[in-house]
Amino acid sequence: MVVEQQLLPYFQWLITGGNGQIGALPSFALVFLGVAMAALVVGYAISASRYGLLRGGDVTYKTVSEGLRELVQTSPRRVWAIARLAIKESLRRRVAVALGVFFLVLLFANWFLSTSHQDPARLYLSFVLTASTYLVLIVALLLSAFSLPGDFKSKTIYTVVTKPVRAGEIILGRIIGFSIVITVLLAIMGVSSYIFVVRSLDHSHGVEAESFQIVADQDGAAAGKKGTTTRDADHRHEFTLDADGNGETLVENGHTHTIESIGDGKYRVSPPLGFIRARVPQYGKLRFIDRGGAAKDTGISVGNEWAYRSFIDGNTPATAIWTFDNVSDALDPGVPEAERSLRLALIVRVFRTHKGIIGQELQGTIQLRNPVSQLTSEPISFDAQDQQVDEFNIPRKQYSQSRQEIDLFKDLVSKEGQIEVLVKCLDRGQYFGFAQADMYIRHPDGSPIASFAKVCISIWVQAVIVVAVGVTISTLVSGPVAMLFVVGFIILGFWRQDFVDIATGKSYGGGPAESVVRIATQANVMVQLEDTLLNNLVTGFDRFFAKPIMWAVAQCLPDFSAFSTVNYAAEGYNVPWDRVFQDMTICLGYVVGLSILGYFLLRTREVAK
Known part of the structure; x- marks a missing residue:
């Protein structure tokens, strides 16, 4: 991820x-x-x-x-009364139609979503969660932007402000009421989405008895069988069974099955396992060694404009080195102490300068090293699976480069609990690309249902902020204008980082006025403008007026793209509680600030005076 x-x-x-x-x-x-x-x-x-x-x-x-x-x-009782009024108003507006639209989308979704995808769970989860996000934001927009303007137009607001209800209670009550409606809608969508994904991905296999082959041990005696399953959901699995007829299939399309012998040559294949996961990673710090042996903060560039990953070249001393803290055998508590291992996961981005050997994966090695004593284990070879999560259980018993037996947690982990993991590429002319998050220590998986619920909370946070913005701005302008304002607010929120980059000068092409000049003159963004009076006026306008205003506006915008945790669920990772608490705190800050602003806007408006 x-x-x-x-x-x-x-x-x-x-x-x-x-x-x-x-x-x-x-x-x-x-x-x-x-x-x-x-x-x-x-x-x-x-x-x-x-x-x-x-x-x-x-x-x-x-x-x-x-x-x-x-x-x-402010009276909580009056706020709750206004909230109930907002809920009834939402029901009168037939907000439940949004559920009908959502169920209609799910009804026909299987026509376009394929289980033969390399990772079908990712496809299904990203679809249902993204659809829920946009649908909930649209409902929040329509509810909040047209509520108060509709009351102003129908004179309903006069029956409220003439009662002992303060303007702030009207604003806060409507935000709470609409948020409750959004919560119920999102809860129904979330439960329906999870059931839809689980049911759509569920399938069963049988065992093809004619595919069995005997697996022999070192002495030539039969140690088990290997074979393939029947084809279902556009795929089949290879598997190996032990002498008792039990085993597990290889990973295919992001999942496996367990196989159990039930006697008389018959086998029971379990439902799919591992489709929906909640991995709990522990990330380390990444640094590089180049082909000359010099330490570097980044690897080499292969020309990719997105500099998230950097690369090491194969068959050279170039190495990617991760340093992990707080490492001990307690990371694997469910296993006897002597059998505990270091559970690693690695994502490799492969860059080829030539085809290599057709049908053969690129080779790499992993080594463990004590950062203090520099004691290093023997290399462990692996086949690079491009952009796939490759999991390793490195056993406690290791050998040093001098072939001496060593203990992973006692000899390769320093007293401060640190260990280094070194990764190399072995194929000349080929490259491995890594980012810091591409290797991590695997903790026991969390609950997929709980992680899915946390993703729904992040969607809820976005919707509540939209509700607060819509209710606040609708105290000042009409419904259509409020809707356009909130739409612009959402768009700028999704592109906030680009907005900030323009305001701070990190983006090429200058500010708004300079961009207009470049478009008119067809000047490339990398070309310096000529030193003329007009160009100096344009750049001065951007520097002293447009960019400061853009920077100030950006400080008030939420980063909607950062709120989204859909990728966590789609990629199979647990959403950290720190992330949930941060999102909830930001949401609370917007609700408090916008409620105060909305109060003063409504209080100074000439209503029932």
């Missing part, structure tokens, strides 16, 4: 931050203070234009002081 940014522990992310950024809490405080100051300036400017400079200041002070007092006096 691609991990471009390291996931920080929750409290570190919240308070101190990392990766060159400050903590989320200080960042929220700075953004909140900046928005509050901007709102005060704009509010005073409007009041001064209406009432004069002095009177405008009095009106602004009175509005802020009374508003803060009313926010403190």
Whole structure:
């Protein structure tokens, strides 16, 4: 799975931050203070234009002081009453139609989704979760953007504001009410999606008795059988059985089956195993050694524009080295101490400069090394499976390069609990590509159902933020305008990083004005603009006006692309709780901030005055 940014522990992310950024809490405080100051300036400017400079200041002070007092006096009972009203309003709008659309999509999905795919679980999970995401966001958009404008148009709002209900309670109540509706919809979609995926991937095989071949041991005696299963779901499995007739098939299309002898030459094949997983990885730190033996932070480039992975060349000293912390035999607790192993997983990206030997995989080796004593194990060879998760159970009993027997956890793991894993490519003219997350220590798998539920929580977080934005902006503009604003908010949220790159100058081609000039003159983004008065004015406009505004707007935008955890479920990885807590905290921050902003916008609007 691609991990471009390291996931920080929750409290570190919240308070101190990392990766060159400050903590989320200080960042929220700075953004909140900046928005509050901007709102005060704009509010005073409007009041001064209406009432004069002095009177405008009095009106602004009175509005802020009374508003803060009313926010403190918010009644949970009245908020819940407004929330129930919002739920009833959603039901009247037939929001359940969204469920009908979703079930209709699932009904015809099997026509286009194939179980013969190399990893069908990934295909099915990404489809149902992505469909749920977009459908829930559309429902959240329509509910929130047209609610208050509809009340303004039908005069229903007058029956609410004339009662002892504060403006803040109206905003918060509607956000909570619509969020409850979204929660119920998403829960139904999530349960239905999981059942759909499990049922669609379920299949059964039989054993082809005519395919049996005797497997002999070193003495020539029969030690078991090998053969193939019957063909089902567009695939079949090879397997090897022990002397008792029990065994497990090889992995095919991302899953296996167990085979059990039931006597009289008959066998029972289990349902598919491993389709839906929740791997729990422990990542290390990656560094490289080049072909000359020099230490490097990255490998070599093979011309790929995406620099996520770098490569090592084969049949040279070039090596990829991972350093893992907190390594001990306790990582494999369900196995007797003498049989415990180091459970590794490796993803290799293969780059060929020639075809090599047709039908033969590229060869690589894995070695373990103590980072302190430099004691190194004998190399373990493997066949490189391009972009596939290759799992290794490296036994406790190892041999050093001098053929002395050593203990993996006592001799190759340092006293600080560190171990180094070295990977090389053996084929000349071929390359292995790695990123830091391409090798990890495998902890026992988590619950796939729990991981799936966490993905649904990430979808829920996005929907609640959309609801909060829609309710807030709808206090100021009409329904269609509010909908367009929220759509723009969502689009910018999905492309927030590109927005930030333009604002900070990391993106080629300059700012908005410079891009217009380049389009008009057909100038390449890598070409420096000529030093003319017009071009200097354009670049100055971007530098001192457009880019600062873009940067300020980007600080208020949520990164919707970072919220999505669909890849975790589709790739078969457990969603960390730190990620869930971070998303929930961000959601809470947006709800609180937008509720306060929506309160002042609604309070200053002339409603029932």
